Amino acid sequence: VAEVSVNLGVNSYTIHIGSGIIASIGQLMCKMELTNKVLIVSDDNVSKLYGDYVVNLLSQAGFTVELFSVAPGEDSKSMRVAMELYTRAIEMGLDRSSSIVALGGGVVGDLAGFVAATYLRGLSFVQIPTTLLAQVDSSVGGKVAVNHELGKNLIGAFYQPRLVVIDIDMLNTLPDRELYAGLSETIKYGIIADQTLFNYFIDNHQQILVKEPVVLTEIIRRCCEIKAQVVERDERESCVRMMLNFGHTIAHAIEASTGFSLYNHGEAVAIGMYGAALLSYQLGLCKKNVVDDISMIIEKFKLPLFAPECKVDTLLPYLERDKKTVGGKTKWVLVSSVGQVKINSDVPENIIRHILEQVTHKQKA
Ligand code: NAD
Numbered sequence: 001v002a003e004v005s006v007n008l009g010v011n012s013y014t015i016h017i018g019s020g021i022i023a024s025i026g027q028l029m030c031k032m033e034l035t036n037k038v039l040i041v042s043d044d045n046v047s048k049l050y051g052d053y054v055v056n057l058l059s060q061a062g063f064t065v066e067l068f069s070v071a072p073g074e075d076s077k078s079m080r081v082a083m084e085l086y087t088r089a090i091e092m093g094l095d096r097s098s099s100i101v102a103l104g105g106g107v108v109g110d111l112a113g114f115v116a117a118t119y120l121r122g123l124s125f126v127q128i129p130t131t132l133l134a135q136v137d138s139s140v141g142g143k144v145a146v147n148h149e150l151g152k153n154l155i156g157a158f159y160q161p162r163l164v165v166i167d168i169d170m171l172n173t174l175p176d177r178e179l180y181a182g183l184s185e186t187i188k189y190g191i192i193a194d195q196t197l198f199n200y201f202i203d204n205h206q207q208i209l210v211k212e213p214v215v216l217t218e219i220i221r222r223c224c225e226i227k228a229q230v231v232e233r234d235e236r237e238s239c240v241r242m243m244l245n246f247g248h249t250i251a252h253a254i255e256a257s258t259g260f261s262l263y264n265h266g267e268a269v270a271i272g273m274y275g276a277a278l279l280s281y282q283l284g285l286c287k288k289n290v291v292d293d294i295s296m297i298i299e300k301f302k303l304p305l306f307a308p309e310c311k312v313d314t315l316l317p318y319l320e321r322d323k324k325t326v327g328g329k330t331k332w333v334l335v336s337s338v339g340q341v342k343i344n345s346d347v348p349e350n351i352i353r354h355i356l357e358q359v360t361h362k363q364k365a
């Protein structure tokens with residue numbers, strides 16, 4: 001069992017990580033003085049696997065519990081589904097001393113967190129992330145949101161959970177493709193902040209792929225620790241939190257231009273990280289071996305480097321529309337060496353075009 005503290009003054013909380021740790025959810029919530037009623041939000045895949053178990057655990061701990069399960073997938077991260085949740089919350093009489101628990105991946109976490117942040121101007125929120133991506137990224141740091149038909153995550157808030165409980169055993173039922181997607185975000189933490197973690201991935205990649213519990217706990221712990229440190233320095237993303245977007249500029253363009261269906265987020269981030277590494281090398285910021293190390297680890301974790309279905313001219317407008325664009329300039333997170341990144345908002349278009357040509361052609365530079 002491992003614990004990571006997120007120190008944000010009155011909004012501080014602890015992330016508990018371990019095998020089978022979900023069994024303690026009742027005690028952990030009682031210890032936080034969360035009592036009264038609980039609305040668990042999940043999706044149909046996850047609630048079938050773990051819904052009854054978590055409902056029973058909380059009922060046995062004395063809570064009045066209801067489970068609301070949404071359809072799996074990004075479409076559930078909507079105002080329409082949030083409205084259904086508000087209705088259920090009103091019907092079951094949730095008040096400011098009640099809690100909303102997210103049991104699922106990033107879709108459920110973002111949706112439930114958005115409802116927790118806004119219903120009655122905010123009630124206690126608990127995250128039980130069940131995908132690797134949610135365990136190392138979306139459940140930590142307090143970004144909650146729903147989508148608008150004109151763009152992803154456009155309606156949201158910064159709203160920290162009171163508690164995060166990460167049970168690595170839940171990853172045993174996760175489809176492989178979702179596991180690899182989560183690994184993409186873990187690689188990102190190594191590249192942006194920790195060469196030792198990056199080397200740990202190389203040395204332990206076989207154990208990681210077979211979900212060896214000790215190794216998995218260690219990488220999740222370290223990724224949460226890195227994310228916590230970044231969020232503690234810059235909760236509202238005015239400066240250093242931007243480094244978490246390494247690989248995400250090209251990734252967002254790939255996802256949006258292919259209708260969010262061809263590549264999942266982690267796959268798009270893998271291609272985006274390779275693109276960002278190539279760009280860093282092209283700008284003279286890093287040595288060639290940095291690009292080679294990054295592409296090697298991406299391939300080891302069964303993730304793609306190229307998006308041959310995408311066209312440069314289709315991707316370019318999406319880069320300009322990226323949320324992180326300020327004053328018409330795209331802010332690029334670039335790598336100088338593994339563990340060290342820099343922000344650059346002055347990259348000439350011809351260089352970006354050249355990089356996009358490389359990641360859309362299935363051939364290594
Ligand atoms: P997801 O929530 O859609 O889950 C992926 C799939 O795995 C779903 O079909 C789900 O039902 C299934 N699943 C989840 N846990 C399972 C388990 N233990 N066993 C079997 N199946 C399981 O996807 P995701 O990748 O977790 O999250 C993506 C979302 O997260 C996006 O909406 C993205 O915008 C958001 N996100 C938010 C942040 C943040 O900081 N808030 C960060 C990154 C991503």
Ligand code: GLY
Binds near residue numbers: 241
């Ligand atoms: N996933 C990016 C962030 O939390 O800032």
